[in-house]
Amino acid sequence: MVSERGLDVLRAIVQDYVASREPVGSKTIVDRYSFGVSAATIRNDMAALEEDGLIAAPHTSSGRVPTDKGYRMFVDHLAEIRALSTAQRLAIRTFLEEGADLDDVLARTVRMLSQLTNQVALVQVPVVPRSYVRHVELVSLSATRLLVVLITDAGRVDQRVVELPPGDAERLDDAGQAELRARINGALVGRLISEVDTALAALADELAPAARAVLERVAAALAATVDDRRQDRLLLAGTANLARTERDFPGSILPVLEAIEEQVVMLRLFREMELDERGVSISIGRENPLVGLAETSILAGGYRSSAGEVARIGVLGPTRMDYSQNIAAVRAVARYLSKLLGEE
Structure with missing residues (x-):
């Protein structure tokens, strides 16, 4: 005792x-x-x-x-959780509010968190199962290249470049492309992204051959985007911070770098961390089941996405970290992120 x-x-x-x-x-x-x-x-x-x-x-x-x-x-x-300064809180809010879309906001989030903590910052980009199509844009990049932009109700923007065979590109002029864009939006706006394939297949039967050929490539690009949405992923920033604390890893930081590259395993570990009454979860040293992280600590919090689900946000660094400061930073950034996404 x-x-x-x-x-x-x-x-x-x-x-x-x-x-x-x-x-x-x-x-x-x-x-x-x-x-x-x-x-x-x-x-x-x-x-x-x-x-x-x-x-x-x-x-x-x-x-x-x-x-x-x-x-x-x-x-x-x-550990006593130290409150962030007024300047730090203002910086978080201002920096995140400048995000252009969901992906930009989340990228800004990990950059901000890594700067606040001097650790590797991680944020889970969750699957949005009931995301709806807000708009599809087609932008000509060249005679044979088309940029397909998908915008959802959650504010997420996905872009893919479609390569068009010269014959298809020549048969679809600017007016034809504008009409195709209008027809695609008429078929997709307001639909679940999971229904994109079915809606475009039905639309293809109504189009002229030239427009149908282009639509097939646009549909393939949108299908690939939808497939990406069905799996959550992890954004990281601040990996260079590990090099600044290399003395905290007696052997080598290489196993740590290899471990955080295992996205699927890291995501599972991140998701399985249960939040306590403070809204955080901390896995220290050999408590981490993932090989290579025995000399690290992972501190996770939760934020609420625009779809209402809770996803993880946190930091990874050596066990010799400022836990009090890092808890405060993770909680503050998660709170501002939840508020910002809830307003969209």
């Missing part, structure tokens, strides 16, 4: 080690904190913490560092 003072000593060790990356000794604690006891008493408290597996000696010096178990106790019982 850890005493109250022992818990305070653990808090001091975690905070000092996170700040300095240097093992923390009893004299440092006495000098920096007002415990009102001698260094010998603090050493006894540290010995008890070490016996409980909460701290360890990395080498023969008198200093100690937190273990995964120590970080877990700190996070669960001792």
Whole structure:
């Protein structure tokens, strides 16, 4: 059973080690904190913490560092969530509100979160099962290339380039292309994206051969877009931050980089993290089941998408991270993201 003072000593060790990356000794604690006891008493408290597996000696010096178990106790019982500054909150809101569409907003979100935390930021881009077509645009890029733009009610914009055989392109002039665009929108606007294939197949029977040939390629591009929507994915930013903390990975950061490239596995891990009463979930060190992440911590929160479902947002970094600051940043960004998507 850890005493109250022992818990305070653990808090001091975690905070000092996170700040300095240097093992923390009893004299440092006495000098920096007002415990009102001698260094010998603090050493006894540290010995008890070490016996409980909460701290360890990395080498023969008198200093100690937190273990995964120590970080877990700190996070669960001792971490005080520090509020972001007014300037930081304003920066989050302003930066996210400048997003042009959903993809841009989510890309901005991970960039902002990586800058706030100096960690790798991750955001789950969820499947939107009941997304509706708002508009389809066709833009000529050249005589044989056509840009197909799909815009949904959720504000998401997908673009694909279609290559047209020269014969098809020559048979469909500007007026024909404008008519085809109008016919496509007439068939698709207001429909679920899952119904795009069926609606375009019915439309093809009504078109002239030249327009039908172009429609087939447009339909293939839209079908590929719909297939992409059926699987959620993960956006990342700030991977370079791992290199800045390379000393926190005694072996190599290569296994970490390889692990975060496994999108499917990372997504499953991300989705399975259950949020606590603070709205966050933290997996520390060897608690991470994914090979390569035993020296990292993953901190996840939740945001509500425009479709009403909860998706994950969070950070990944070394176990020696500022948990209090990172919890505050993840919660703040998730809150602003939910609000922004809810207004669309």
